[in-house]
Amino acid sequence: MSGERHPSCLVAKLSYYTDLSEEDEGYLAMLEKDEQKFSASSVVYASEVRGQNLYVVKSGWLFSYIMLTDGRRQILKVYHPGDVIGFPDIAFDRTTSDLQAAGEVCLCPFPKKELDVIFSKSPRLTALLFSLSARDQVILLDLLRALGRMSAIERLAYFLLDTQAKLRVTCHDLTDTFRLPLTQTEIGDLLGLTNVYVSKSLGRLEEDGLIERKQNAVRILKEAELRRQVDFFDRYNTLDTSWFPQPGQPR
Amino acid sequence: MSGERHPSCLVAKLSYYTDLSEEDEGYLAMLEKDEQKFSASSVVYASEVRGQNLYVVKSGWLFSYIMLTDGRRQILKVYHPGDVIGFPDIAFDRTTSDLQAAGEVCLCPFPKKELDVIFSKSPRLTALLFSLSARDQVILLDLLRALGRMSAIERLAYFLLDTQAKLRVTCHDLTDTFRLPLTQTEIGDLLGLTNVYVSKSLGRLEEDGLIERKQNAVRILKEAELRRQVDFFDRYNTLDTSWFPQPGQPR
DNA sequence: CGCCTTCTTGAATATTATCAAAGAACGTGG
DNA sequence: CCACGTTCTTTGATAATATTCAAGAAGGCG
Structure with a gap:
């Protein structure tokens, strides 16, 4: 659309890792052809619902979570x-978690059925998507390690470092400060802590001179x-x- | 090899979910052409090592884990x-966890580079592998929920139910009893608990008449x-x- | 039979949760 | 732009859950 190198932030993110052919960029563009806006705190989808859509995040923060029947909540990502x-959720015919917008967000929904074109036509792009999903899994394993074996303060330190590292991929000039548009209750629900203890632990990290806070940054x-x-x-x-199928022999 | 319907347990497991073409079965057979045995407690690979292999489990139990520098261990799967x-680990050039055999095991290692054939030739089989990996991720999310938001007793109940459900896929006649060849320290390292508290909580589950133990079953x-x-x-x-690329139009 | 690992049990301790209330920040409508 | 209501954060006191430490019992293996 515009004269920019990458009109899409998905293409921007992916070409950070490997060269994309024009054809592949075209497939990705298809995934982003629709747009949908959601207001802060709105639930994009609930769990146990026929979920045939995937979403590319265009702007804003969101988080997925699972509820226990008694109201306990675990934020997953x-x-x-x-x-x-x-x-x-690609492996199931219903969603396995809820998805909520943390602030205003803009999403590009696309039916998972549309992936079959990519799977059929571009082995290389398929491998790239597979790798992204695999990486998400490793990031999840890191979080698992944090919940299973780290103290509250360590979990918070891990969370801040992880968020920073992730934001750096798309925002190259990010140095040591970033906005954190999550409440302490949400952070607690991600890290397996209560909002009260998140407050106390963040206070502790600040006292110790490891971090600094102002507003929600x-x-x-x-x-x-x-x-x-x-x-x-x-x-x-x-x-x-390195293991990706070579381009040039598509189809 | 033998006259059985499925000489391979991978093929057996996958055809539980969808029909495989002969060609696809051939690709899977390639992944299982080599065999390697490991004795109980041996480490198959360490983390931070150039890991270009994947493995199909032929027999035995194993677990992956990450260590913290001070000796704390989180078992991941x-x-x-x-x-x-x-x-x-497909997304990285080094392994991100350690892998250890719980008892004697037999594995079929194959280089991840071999996946490119499947990615190039069989979109349908690729989608199936993608789905398996996606499902692993959801299972991981369930575990995350357990570590983040459940009590020790609930975590153990979850773990036992999960193990039972998983074993039922390959062992159809499994009813309510199964062997559990893991030490309580290992179970604790999976669930974010100490071995001591695992013992106490299992005792509690038994007292309450929810489970029964004899030996390690x-x-x-x-x-x-x-x-x-x-x-x-x-x-x-x-x-x-349902979203898989249709067969019949391979290549 | 004896050794080594694993499991159990109990007491003391530590960490985190719960409860409650006050203070700060934020958005909204007047 | 200010007042108000709401949500979020902080703080303190108390309680619950799980850990640590230690020692003895049980179980498996040579």
Whole structure:
């Protein structure tokens, strides 16, 4: 549309990792042809619903979660612009989680059935999508490690580092400060803590001079030290594309 | 090889969900052409190692885990016969976790580079593998919910139900009893608990008449009640294949 | 039979949750 | 632009849950 190199943030994100053919860019563009806006806190879809759509995030933050029957909530993943929402649910005919907008968001929904074109026509793009989904899984494993074996303070440190690393992929000039449009209750529901203890632990991190807060922005003061403390790996900065089917022999 | 319908447990598992063409069965057979045995407790691979292999589990149980530098361990996933190990790591050029055999195991290793043939030649089989990986991710999300928002007893109930449901896919006649060849320390490292508290909580479940133990076998006495208590979903019994590219137009 | 690992049990301790209330920030409508 | 209501955050006191430490019992294996 515009004269920009990448009109789409999905294409921008993916070509960060590998070269895309024009044909592949075309397939991706198809996934982003529709747009849908949601207001803050609105539920994009509920769980246990016939979910045949995936979504590309165009702008805004969202998160998916599962409820227990008694009201406990586990937030599963926070989504940012350029993310694809819905790969896990591809294996089921109903959604397995709820999806809620953290603020105003703009999404590009597309039916999962449309993936079959990509699967049939572009092995290379398929491999790329597979890798994205695989990486999401590793990021989830990191979170699992945090919930299973880290203290509250460590979990928060991990969460801040992870968010920072993720935002850096699309926002290259991000240094040490970023906005965090989540409530402490939401952060707690992601990290398996209560909102009260999130408040206390963040206060502690600030007292100790590791982070700084103003409004809902966070500044990470001692990134290296925090990374060492939680044994942090950046899963966002590379992707192994060496095994991908070669282009030039499509179809 | 033999006169059985499915000489391979991977083929057996996959054709449980969808019909495979002979060609597709051929591709899968290629992945299982090599065999490698490991003795109990041996480490199949360590993390941060150039990992270009995936594995099909032929027999035995294994688990993957990540260590923190101070010795804390988080077990990420327990593998059983018919499972494919390594999809998450496909996105990276190094392994992101360690893999250890719980007892004697037999594995079929194959280089991930071999997947490119499947990606290029069989869109349908690719979609099936994608779905398996996606399903693993949902199972992981269930575990995340357990670690983040459930009590010790609930986590154990969830773990037992999950293990039972998974074993039922390959062992159709499994009713309410199964062997559990993991130590309580390992179960604790999976569920984010100490071995001591695993012992106490299992004892509690038994006292309450929900389960029964003898040796290292478990019998689930009140499956329906336990399922209700932890809001359990069986992720293993179906797979949505409706969106798969149609066969008959391969290549 | 004896050793080694795993499991159980109990007491003391630590971490995090719960409850409650006040203070700060934010958005909305007048 | 201010007042008000709402939501979010902070703080303190108390309670619950799980950990740690330690020692003894049980079970498997040579």
